[in-house]
Amino acid sequence: MHGMTTPTALTVPTALTMRAVHVVRGGRPVLRGLDLTVRPGEIVALLGGNGSGKSTAVQAAVGALPLAAGRVELFGTPLPRFRAWKRLGYVPQRSTAASGVPATVREVAAAGRLAHHRLLPFRRVDADAVDAALDAVGLLDRADDGVESLSGGQQQRVLIARALAGRPDLLVMDEPLAAVDTAQQQVLADAVAAEAFRGTAVLLVLHELGPMRGLIDRRVVLDAGRELKPDTGCCPGPVGSPADLTATIGLLA
Amino acid sequence: MNGLLSHEFMRNALLAAILVGVAAPAVGIYLVQRRQAIMGDGIGHVALTGVALGFLFQTSPVWTAVVVSALGAVAMELIRAHGHARGDLALAMLFYGGMAGGALIISLAPGASMASLNTYLWGSILTVSRADLLVMAVLAALVCAICFGLRRQLFAVCQDEAFARVTGLPVRLLNLLLAVTAAVTVTVAMRVVGLLLVSALMVVPVAAAQRVGRAFALTQGLAVVIGVLVCLGGTVGSYYVDVPSGPAIVVLAMAAFASLAVAGSVLAKLRSPRLSRSSASDRPRTGTMAAEVSVREPQESR
Numbered sequence: 001m002h003g004m005t006t007p008t009a010l011t012v013p014t015a016l017t018m019r020a021v022h023v024v025r026g027g028r029p030v031l032r033g034l035d036l037t038v039r040p041g042e043i044v045a046l047l048g049g050n051g052s053g054k055s056t057a058v059q060a061a062v063g064a065l066p067l068a069a070g071r072v073e074l075f076g077t078p079l080p081r082f083r084a085w086k087r088l089g090y091v092p093q094r095s096t097a098a099s100g101v102p103a104t105v106r107e108v109a110a111a112g113r114l115a116h117h118r119l120l121p122f123r124r125v126d127a128d129a130v131d132a133a134l135d136a137v138g139l140l141d142r143a144d145d146g147v148e149s150l151s152g153g154q155q156q157r158v159l160i161a162r163a164l165a166g167r168p169d170l171l172v173m174d175e176p177l178a179a180v181d182t183a184q185q186q187v188l189a190d191a192v193a194a195e196a197f198r199g200t201a202v203l204l205v206l207h208e209l210g211p212m213r214g215l216i217d218r219r220v221v222l223d224a225g226r227e228l229k230p231d232t233g234c235c236p237g238p239v240g241s242p243a244d245l246t247a248t249i250g251l252l253a
Numbered sequence: 254m255n256g257l258l259s260h261e262f263m264r265n266a267l268l269a270a271i272l273v274g275v276a277a278p279a280v281g282i283y284l285v286q287r288r289q290a291i292m293g294d295g296i297g298h299v300a301l302t303g304v305a306l307g308f309l310f311q312t313s314p315v316w317t318a319v320v321v322s323a324l325g326a327v328a329m330e331l332i333r334a335h336g337h338a339r340g341d342l343a344l345a346m347l348f349y350g351g352m353a354g355g356a357l358i359i360s361l362a363p364g365a366s367m368a369s370l371n372t373y374l375w376g377s378i379l380t381v382s383r384a385d386l387l388v389m390a391v392l393a394a395l396v397c398a399i400c401f402g403l404r405r406q407l408f409a410v411c412q413d414e415a416f417a418r419v420t421g422l423p424v425r426l427l428n429l430l431l432a433v434t435a436a437v438t439v440t441v442a443m444r445v446v447g448l449l450l451v452s453a454l455m456v457v458p459v460a461a462a463q464r465v466g467r468a469f470a471l472t473q474g475l476a477v478v479i480g481v482l483v484c485l486g487g488t489v490g491s492y493y494v495d496v497p498s499g500p501a502i503v504v505l506a507m508a509a510f511a512s513l514a515v516a517g518s519v520l521a522k523l524r525s526p527r528l529s530r531s532s533a534s535d536r537p538r539t540g541t542m543a544a545e546v547s548v549r550e551p552q553e554s555r
Binding site for chain 2: 059062063064083085086088090092094097099100101102103104107108110111112114115119122144145146159162166
């Protein structure tokens with residue numbers, strides 16, 4: 001935004017593009033040439049066993065880890081030059097939303113507006129967005145409760161509300177269902193579906209599909225740091241095969 | 254009380270107490286939030302070397318303490334941020350080094366001895382001069398501007414660094430700023446509570462406030478109020494009963510913690526029935542899945 005987007009963003013409307021991404025952690029290659037594309041309105045699930053590199057892949061996608069090789073683009077802008085952070089919503093893998101000092105559900109979720117108001121005061125529009133995000137995950141009535149008084153699954157929903165509060169165009173979630181029981185998983189699945197319907201691109205790491213099964217447009221299965229096989233024809237989503245095709249190009253780069 | 258305020262040294266002392274009572278909990282809450290309550294202690298130890306250097310070079314110990322403790326705090330932050338497996342050992346050595354360095358240097362300083370350090374180790378608020386007060390006021394104003402002005406930013410960084418980075422916050426810069434701010438606070442507070450107890454004033458009012466507060470902003474405000482009250486109380490106490498101000502203030506803070514812990518448990522009992530109220534009907538706005546959720550919430554089905 002504000003002239004940040006390059007002309008390529010107009011011709012290739014991808015929210016996230018990863019090309020031949022290699023990541024090394026502790027001297028060990030964890031990602032070995034991952035290609036991944038997520039388009040607006042598309043929900044992509046990243047699956048794979050423990051140590052397959054799922055979590056590393058999303059961390060590399062949001063710039064939390066340095067790349068050993070390859071390229072990541074957010075909305076057509078290479079990651080090192082990306083500054084439009086308000087377009088990105090991120091749910092890191094965490095077991096709790098609590099910290100050493102009490103904070104309300106609303107205070108934790110309000111951190112999702114920082115990319116919007118920056119150093120300026122938190123305004124009405126920010127407060128409204130936080131309330132809407134809490135409503136979307138069904139926690140608006142708990143907004144003034146201490147976050148540490150919530151169950152693990154509810155805390156996970158607070159972290160998702162924090163990401164939604166920024167009204168992102170790309171939502172990246174690392175195991176959002178980890179601590180969440182089946183009933184609450186359905187709530188989150190509905191919230192994610194509503195976001196994608198709005199045109200948000202969604203990339204989520206999942207251990208199992210669960211209630212998300214019907215929503216996923218495309219599954220990418222990782223094995224030892226690269227895509228195991230393209231999952232074409234399984235779940236044709238609103239975007240369909242062109243995205244699948246781009247994801248498979250350069251698979252063995 | 255009028256007699257108390259007729260002495261200039263007492264007026265200075267009470268002003269110093271207010272400055273420290275505000276600044277120490279204001280920054281301390283972020284250290285507690287990050288479960289780094291012990292960091293203030295470490296900075297206090299390192300600051301001792303700075304104080305001793307001031308005696309050695311015969312300049313103001315406050316300024317040398319600011320510089321040395323800021324360097325120490327930055328070193329601690331770098332050790333933490335890099336997450337070294339042996340980080341705790343590195344921190345421990347920094348603490349010991351600060352303490353031993355201070356004791357060694359002071360014995361080399363002309364006309365100074367271990368006794369000169371006592372003022373700084375235990376605090377001596379009644380000897381705060383007008384010039385000291387001016388320096389303290391400027392530094393405390395700086396600390397408060399950062400801790401209150403950047404509350405949302407520092408809250409986000411201390412609560413969840415991975416998330417803060419992805420909202421575009423300069424996480425490394427904010428962490429270093431917080432470390433330096435904590436170091437400045439230690440040197441502001443050392444005349445009042447002493448380097449050995451300075452960390453207590455950063456931590457105990459926060460610990461006391463969080464027994465009753467559920468919101469972060471409220472907890473911070475309450476901690477500042479508690480900080481000011483115990484600092485004023487300890488200062489007045491050390492005037493009437495001839496005791497060092499630092500221990501008096503810290504003992505009062507502990508008492509505040511104990512009484513608020515009791516009040517907090519009573520408050521929790523009073524609050525708990527409120528959770529059982531039905532929420533689906535008085536929801537100001539209905540979301541796509543609001544109705545389904547409230548049925549599933551175990552707290553609300555009671």
